[in-house]
Amino acid sequence: MGLVSGTCFAETGNNVTCIDIDKEKVAQMKNGIIPIYEPGLEELFKRNIEEGRISFSTNLEEGIKNAEIIFLALPTPSGDDGSANLSYIMNVAEQLGGLLEQYTVIVDKSTVPVGTSAKVEAAIAKKCKVDFDVVSNPEFLREGVAVDDFMKPDRVVIGTSSEKAKKVMEKLYSPFVRQGNPIYIMDEKSAELTKYAANAFLAMKISFMNEIANLAEIVGADVDKIRKGIGSDSRIGKQFLYAGTGYGGSCFPKDVKALAKTSEDYNFDFKILNAVMGVNKNQKTILIPKVKRYFQNNLKGKTIALWGLAFKPNTDDIREAPALDIIEELLKEGAIVNAFDPEAMENVRKVMGSKINLTEKSYQALDGADALIIVTEWNEFRLPDFEKMSKLLKNKVIFDGRNLFENEQMMELGFHYESIGRQPVTHS
Numbered sequence: 001m002g003l004v005s006g007t008c009f010a011e012t013g014n015n016v017t018c019i020d021i022d023k024e025k026v027a028q029m030k031n032g033i034i035p036i037y038e039p040g041l042e043e044l045f046k047r048n049i050e051e052g053r054i055s056f057s058t059n060l061e062e063g064i065k066n067a068e069i070i071f072l073a074l075p076t077p078s079g080d081d082g083s084a085n086l087s088y089i090m091n092v093a094e095q096l097g098g099l100l101e102q103y104t105v106i107v108d109k110s111t112v113p114v115g116t117s118a119k120v121e122a123a124i125a126k127k128c129k130v131d132f133d134v135v136s137n138p139e140f141l142r143e144g145v146a147v148d149d150f151m152k153p154d155r156v157v158i159g160t161s162s163e164k165a166k167k168v169m170e171k172l173y174s175p176f177v178r179q180g181n182p183i184y185i186m187d188e189k190s191a192e193l194t195k196y197a198a199n200a201f202l203a204m205k206i207s208f209m210n211e212i213a214n215l216a217e218i219v220g221a222d223v224d225k226i227r228k229g230i231g232s233d234s235r236i237g238k239q240f241l242y243a244g245t246g247y248g249g250s251c252f253p254k255d256v257k258a259l260a261k262t263s264e265d266y267n268f269d270f271k272i273l274n275a276v277m278g279v280n281k282n283q284k285t286i287l288i289p290k291v292k293r294y295f296q297n298n299l300k301g302k303t304i305a306l307w308g309l310a311f312k313p314n315t316d317d318i319r320e321a322p323a324l325d326i327i328e329e330l331l332k333e334g335a336i337v338n339a340f341d342p343e344a345m346e347n348v349r350k351v352m353g354s355k356i357n358l359t360e361k362s363y364q365a366l367d368g369a370d371a372l373i374i375v376t377e378w379n380e381f382r383l384p385d386f387e388k389m390s391k392l393l394k395n396k397v398i399f400d401g402r403n404l405f406e407n408e409q410m411m412e413l414g415f416h417y418e419s420i421g422r423q424p425v426t427h428s
């Protein structure tokens, strides 16, 4: 998030220094290499390096020299109790206090619980000798389309009670909202809670559709027809209605958990959130009982191919990816796993090591496999060569966690095909 934000701010003419404690990442970026996969980022990144508007450092003191605005884009991972771990933010805030030399706007851009900007302010104030403001400016970009989201945000949310900071932030964001999208200025707490409300709402929409899918399967209905049927209602909207193997990634799981924890801390029983989390936990491995049923509860020695490992397409991010839960379950059952993903293989190799076979090409994963499981809806899986698949697979069996294919088509092709929220198609 920090790199995308920094690059996009540089793109609008600002001088940006990206500071990270990860020496390897900083060294890579200094050499013009982006340490993540994010479509469209490279072009902007290279251009702004060439123009001398973006530089990199591992040194906080050096990096913030003369900065008018400092963005905290630090991690806020889940702690053991589900709360957002604020140690990264507070650690940097405490250092900043002794380093600021002139009026500076400090921006909480990480997703942080309500009340954090006040904590950051207090931490900086301990040692600070100059005037400063702390602003909450949650970020809504989505991985995979992060650059577009940042350059053309639906809205910008700024939480501040300072007129001075408000002016600084409005000026900074003015190039991004030229089409008239709003900048909402509000109090810090509302801004902080807006981000959690947005992510929790979207996670709820996903879990709701997954429950509709699970019911549809039982009663003999088709979730994709239901999706179209309700999505055309403008009050509901077409987006985020796709049933699947649950939400993952670095944001939804941790943010829903953190909001639940905040509620608990305030003795508020936020009932829906617990249901959203419960549904999602179940949904991540919803394909496993189907696979087991097909193989009469015996996956020992069976080779299962997996297409898609990233938590969603167009990213190499595998944090909380359903594919990892599915792999763990398959391995527990004694299956052999061949897996392919267009971008996430390196990250998977780091956590899975040699426990699974990562293949260089998608079709290699199918060679001699007893079944294919599709986990991530990368575009390249949407129109596969079914003839080639039939030849490579030992059995014509597909479990599709993203409903990429039509039941009728799979029936004609003679596949055993099970998906989410639709009726299974059995071998002809």
Ligand SMILES: NC(=O)c1ccc[n+]([C@@H]2O[C@H](COP(=O)([O-])OP(=O)(O)OC[C@H]3O[C@@H](n4cnc5c(N)ncnc54)[C@H](O)[C@@H]3O)[C@@H](O)[C@H]2O)c1
Binding pocket: 001, 002, 019, 020, 021, 022, 025, 073, 074, 075, 076, 088, 091, 092, 109, 110, 111, 112, 139, 140, 141, 142, 143, 250, 251
């Ligand atoms: N990833 C997204 O799509 C997204 C979208 C909106 C908001 N956010 C929020 O942004 C925040 C960051 O998320 P992310 O996905 O970019 O995390 P990330 O882990 O990819 O990046 C965080 C970076 O901070 C660095 N870091 C850690 N401690 C540091 C320190 N003391 N000084 C300097 N750098 C340090 C890490 O090395 C890492 O490179 C989180 O709060 C997240 O919820 C993320």
